Amino acid sequence: MERRDFWREVVALSGSVTPFILKRVAVFGLYGALVWWVATYTHVRTGLGVAPYEIIGAILALVLVLRTNSGYDRWYEGRKLWGGIVNQSRNLGVVGIAYGPDDAAWRNRFLRWTAVFPHLARHTLRGETDFSDIDDLMTPEEIEQLERADHAPLYCSLQVAQMLQSARKSEAMDGFAFMRADDQRAQLIDHIGACERILATPLAKVMSIKVRHFIFLYLAMLPLAIVDKSGMLTPFLTMLVAFPLLSLDQIGIELENPFSVRRLSHLPLGDIGDKIQRNVMALEHADDGSSEEDAAD
Amino acid sequence: MERRDFWREVVALSGSVTPFILKRVAVFGLYGALVWWVATYTHVRTGLGVAPYEIIGAILALVLVLRTNSGYDRWYEGRKLWGGIVNQSRNLGVVGIAYGPDDAAWRNRFLRWTAVFPHLARHTLRGETDFSDIDDLMTPEEIEQLERADHAPLYCSLQVAQMLQSARKSEAMDGFAFMRADDQRAQLIDHIGACERILATPLAKVMSIKVRHFIFLYLAMLPLAIVDKSGMLTPFLTMLVAFPLLSLDQIGIELENPFSVRRLSHLPLGDIGDKIQRNVMALEHADDGSSEEDAAD
Amino acid sequence: MERRDFWREVVALSGSVTPFILKRVAVFGLYGALVWWVATYTHVRTGLGVAPYEIIGAILALVLVLRTNSGYDRWYEGRKLWGGIVNQSRNLGVVGIAYGPDDAAWRNRFLRWTAVFPHLARHTLRGETDFSDIDDLMTPEEIEQLERADHAPLYCSLQVAQMLQSARKSEAMDGFAFMRADDQRAQLIDHIGACERILATPLAKVMSIKVRHFIFLYLAMLPLAIVDKSGMLTPFLTMLVAFPLLSLDQIGIELENPFSVRRLSHLPLGDIGDKIQRNVMALEHADDGSSEEDAAD
Amino acid sequence: MERRDFWREVVALSGSVTPFILKRVAVFGLYGALVWWVATYTHVRTGLGVAPYEIIGAILALVLVLRTNSGYDRWYEGRKLWGGIVNQSRNLGVVGIAYGPDDAAWRNRFLRWTAVFPHLARHTLRGETDFSDIDDLMTPEEIEQLERADHAPLYCSLQVAQMLQSARKSEAMDGFAFMRADDQRAQLIDHIGACERILATPLAKVMSIKVRHFIFLYLAMLPLAIVDKSGMLTPFLTMLVAFPLLSLDQIGIELENPFSVRRLSHLPLGDIGDKIQRNVMALEHADDGSSEEDAAD
C-alpha cells in the first residue's frame, strides 16, 4: 500500500467507473444541447431560477452519499468476513495441530479440510463449479463428494466436525480442546453465511430505485433552470453536474457485490484463499522437533 | 444481483413508493396553484424571501435523511438477523449430525425441529396462523402442539433443548458437544427476539411526528416564499420539491417493518426458510458412507 | 405498526414536543417584534447581512442533528437492552425447564425468579418502590427480602445463581447445562447495568449546554439580520426558524431518558415485562406429556 | 436527569468551555478590528467575495463536527467501559458468593478484591498514587503490595485468579463455575485496557492539527472577505463566527480524555467505584438465612 501518486490517479481510468457512465453523461449532454437549441430558436425563457433546486440538491447529495456509503459498508463488511475466515482457519489449524491426535494421517487430513474451506466459500459466492483449483488439497473422491453436496462449505464443515468427533470419541482429543475447535469451525459457517447474505441482499429496491428517480429528475430539470443564464454552456454544465452524480450511483452498484470478479474493486478471494492454504499447511511441519520437548522439560 | 440498467430503473414504478405519495404531492400542487391564483388576483406580495428557509431546509434535509437511514438500518438489521438464523440453523444441524446420538430417529427428528424454526419465526413475525406449509416437516400431532403453544418458536426451542438433554442424559452426546449445540439453540432465541423488537419498535413517535410537522410546515410556506418570483410556475415547483421530501418520508415507513408482505422491499422470509430447510435436511444423508471411516483410519 | 396516515400525523399534537416549546417560540417571536418595532421607529438599520450566518447555521444544524441523533441512539440502545432482557429471560426459562432438576417445586420457583427480573429492573430504572405488581409471582416473604435488598435485580440474580448452584451440587443439573444457564443469568446483569448507565449519563454537559448557547445566539441575532429586508414579517420568520430548532433540542432531551414515564415516547417496560412473564411461565406446562417421551424413544 | 430548564442553561457558564476560549475569540475580534481600521483609512477594498468561502466553510463545518463527534464517541466509549466494570464486578461478586467455597474468610476476601478493582482502575487512569481511599477494603499489607505492583489492576486481577485457583484446587468450587468467574475476571482486564487505550490515544495528530489550521485560515480570511460590506461590524461578526468554531474545537479536546478531573464533563469514576463497592459488599450478607434453605427444599 504505497502512498499513491496524486497526478497518476487523477488521469487513471483503469479501475474507474468512468467508462460505464460515459454514455449516460453524453445523453444528458445532448439533452442539455437540445434545451439550449429550443430556448435559443424559440426565445422562450423558462423563468426557473436555481433557488428551489437547493433543497432538492441537498437531499440528493445526502441520499446519494448514503447510497454510496451503504455500498462501501457492504464491501468492507465482506472484507472483514474474509478476514474472519483467515483468522478462524488459522486458529482451527493451530488447535488441530496442538491439541489433536498424535496421528500424522489425521493431522494432514484435518489441515487439508481446513485449508479447502476458503476455496469452497469462494466457489459458492462466485457460482464457480470448477473444482480443479483444489486438486492439490483434495483427493478425486473427496472432490466428487463435494460436487454432489447441496452446499459445499457446509459439507466441508461437517467433515471437520466428524473428524473432531472421531478424535474425541477415541479420547485422542481433550473435551476442552474439542470445544475450542468446534467454536472456530462454527464461526466459519457464520462467516460464509454472512457473505451469502451480502450477496443476496442489494440495497433495498425501494431506495435504489428512488435514488435513480431523483438523479433523473434533477438532471432533467437542470438545463431548464440554467439555460436562461448559461446559454451555450448549458450542455457542458449539465454534463459537469451529471458526471459526479452518475459516478457515485455507479460506485454504489459496483461495491454492492464485493465478491464477483465482474465488479470493479472486487475482493481478491483467490489470493486470500491461497494465503490461508499456505499458512495452514505450513503448520503441519512447524511442529517438528524441539519445541514440544522443551515444553515438556 | 445484476448490474441494473440505469434507464429501466429511471422509469420503473413497480417497487417504488411513487404511487403511495402521488395524492399528497397533488394536494401540495393544488395548494401552490391556489397561492398563485390569490397572489395574482389580489396583487398582494408576500415579501417573503427564500433566505430564512435555508436553515430550515438544511435541518429538514438532515432530519429526513436521518429518518430514512434509521428505517434502512432497521431493515438491514432484520436481514442480518435472518442471516444469523441461517447460520445458527446450519450449525445446529451440523452439530446434531456430527456429535449427536447414532440414532436415525433422533437425527431425523432433530433436523426436522431445527429446519422448522425459521418457518415458525416467520409465522410469528407475520402473524400467520396457517401451519399447512410445514406439514412436510412436522407430524399432525406436532403441529397441533405448536398451535397450542404460547410462542411457537420458543416451544420449538424447548423441543430442541429437550432432545439435547435426552441425548446428554443417555450419554449418547458428549457434554462439550451438548454445550456447543445449546449455544447455537440459544442464539436462535436471540435472533427471533431481536426481530420481534424491530417489529414492535417503530421510530420514536416523538421524532416521526415531528418529521411530518416539519415537512408540512416547509411545504406550506414554500409557495408563499416563491410566488413573487416564480409566478405561474409556483404549483409546479412546489410539487417538484414535495416529491423527494414525501418520497423519503414514505421510504422510511416502508422499511420500518421489514417483515410484513404488505411493505415494499420486505425481506423474502419464505425463501430464506426454504433454503435453510433444504440445507439442513440435506445433512441427514451427507453423512453416509465413506467419510467417517476415512477419519477413523 | 400500521402505515400511518400522513395527514393525521401532520396535525397530531399528542406525543409531540410542540406543547413544551410553544412558550419558548413565543418569547423569540416577541423579541423579533421588539426588534422590528425599534428598527421601525428609530429608522436604524443593522446593516447585518445573512451571509456570515451561513457557516454558523450549517454548524448549528449539524450539531443539533448530532444531539438529536445521540438522544435517539440512547433511546434505541435502551430498547435493544430490553430486547436482550426478553431473550435472556426466555433462554433462562428454557434452560431451567429442559436441563434443570426434575422437581416441580424447583422449576416453579426458578421460573418465578426468572419472570420477576424484568419487573425488578423496571422498578430500579423508574425508581418505583411499590412491589404490589409482582405479588402474583413472589410470596410475601420473598417480596420483603427484595424490599430489603441493596439492589433488587442483583438480589434476584443471586437467587437464580443459588438455585443453579443447589441443582448443580445435588447433581440434578449437568455442569455444561449449568454453565449455559449462568451465562444467560450474567447477561441479564449486563443488560440492567447498561440501562442504569443510560439513565445516569445524559449527553455530556459540556456539549448540551453549548448546543443551547448556539441556539440562543443564533435566534437572538436572526431578527437583527433579517429586519432590514423582512420588516413586519420579522417576528413571524423568527418563530418559523425557532420552531424546528427548539423542537429538535427538546426531542433530544425527551429521548435521553427512555425509561421514565414522564418522557414522551418512553419505552413500554410494563408491557415488555408482562410479555416475558407470560412467555416464561407458559414454559412450566409446555413440557407436559408427549414430547419428552418421543425424544426418549 | 431532570428535563433541564432551557433558559437557565442558556446563560449557564459552569461546565461550559466559554471561559477557555474567550481570549482566542477576543484575539480574532481584535484582528477583525485591525482589518476594518486598515480598510477604512487606506480605502483599499479586498474585492474578496464570500462565494469561494462556501466550499471551505462546508468542509470546515463537516470536519469540525467530525472532530467533536470523535471526542464525544471517545467519552461515551469510556462511559460504556465503566458500565462494563460495574456489570463484571457485580457478576464476579454473585459468582463468588453463589458458587464459591462455603468459607466466610474466602468470601470476604474475594468480595474485597472484587470491590477494590474499580478504585485501582481509577488510580491508574488518573495517575493517582494515594491509596488511602481504599483502606476500608484492603489491609495495610495488601495496600503495600499494590503500591509495589507494576500495574495495580493487573495485580488485583491476579489475586482474584489465584483465589479462584485455590478454590478450584481444593474442589470447593466447581470447574464450570470457575470458568464463569474467570470469564468475568478477564473482561475486567479488557475494560481497563480499553480505558488505557482511550487515555493514550487522542485524535490522530495529523487530523487535529489540520482542524486547527483550517479554523485559523478561515478566521484569518473572514474579515478580509466581509470588511467591504460589513464595515464597522467586521470585528463583531468575526467574533460571532469564531465563537462556535473555537467552542466545538475545545469541546472535542475536553471530551478526548474522559477520565481526568481537570477536564469538563469528566466521568464520575469515584461515584461509580463507590456504587460498585456498595453493591458488591452488600452481597456478603444478602445470602444469609432463608433463601438457600428454600432452594434446597
Added chain:
Amino acid sequence: MERRDFWREVVALSGSVTPFILKRVAVFGLYGALVWWVATYTHVRTGLGVAPYEIIGAILALVLVLRTNSGYDRWYEGRKLWGGIVNQSRNLGVVGIAYGPDDAAWRNRFLRWTAVFPHLARHTLRGETDFSDIDDLMTPEEIEQLERADHAPLYCSLQVAQMLQSARKSEAMDGFAFMRADDQRAQLIDHIGACERILATPLAKVMSIKVRHFIFLYLAMLPLAIVDKSGMLTPFLTMLVAFPLLSLDQIGIELENPFSVRRLSHLPLGDIGDKIQRNVMALEHADDGSSEEDAAD
C-alpha cells in the same frame, strides 16, 4: 494528553500533511494564474457562474469527508486491535501464572512467548526482518525457528498452544483453565489477522480514484468560474480552496496504513509492545510470597 495549546498547533508543521501537498497546491495556483493571464489578455469572459458548482461542491465535500473518515476509522480500528493485543496478552499472562503448572521453567517460558507476540506482530505488519530487538526474550535457537517460520505470530501462537497442551496432558493444568487460556490465545490470532486485513485493504480503488477525479475536476473548473469576478485574486483563491481539499485527501491516505513508520500519526507499536512485555514479565514475580498463602487460609 495535555490540553494542547491552540496557537502553537496553529503554526505547527511537524506531523502535518502540509509539506506533502505544497507542490500540488502550487500547481493549481499556477494554473489559476494562467487562467487569469489568458482571461486578462484575451478579454474573453467564461460566463460560468458559481451556481452549478454548489451541488458538485456539496457532493465533493461529503465524499471527501467520508474518505477522510474512512481512513480515520481504519486508524482507530488498528489502535483498538492493538488495545486488544494488550488485553489478551495480559490475560494470557495472568492465566498462565495463576492456573499454570507450578513449574518455574514452564512459567518463564510461557510468559516469554506471550510477551514476544506483540513484537512479532509488529515485525509482520511493518515488514521488519530484524529480530535483534527480541533477544532479551528469546534464545538464539528460538529466534532461528521464528526466522524460518512461514508466519511468525502464528508460529508463536502454536508454541503457546503446545505449552498449554503439554501442561494439560500432564494434568498440571485444569481443563477449564486450559480453555480460558486458549480463548485468549485464539483472540490474539484474531487481532493480528484483523491488522493484516487493514494493511491489505486500502479504500476501495473505485472510490479513491473517483475522489481524486472529483477534486481535480473541481479545482480545474474553479478558476474559470471565478476569474470574471475575482480577477487578480484568482490564483490566490484557487490555492485557498485547493489547500483544504488536498489536505483532507492526503490525511485519508496517511491514516489508511496506521502501522507503517513512514506514515504520519502511525501507531506507536514499539512502545505498546514494550509496555506489554513489562506488564507480562512483571507477573512472574508478582506471585511471590504472601498472597497465595492468605488465600489458602
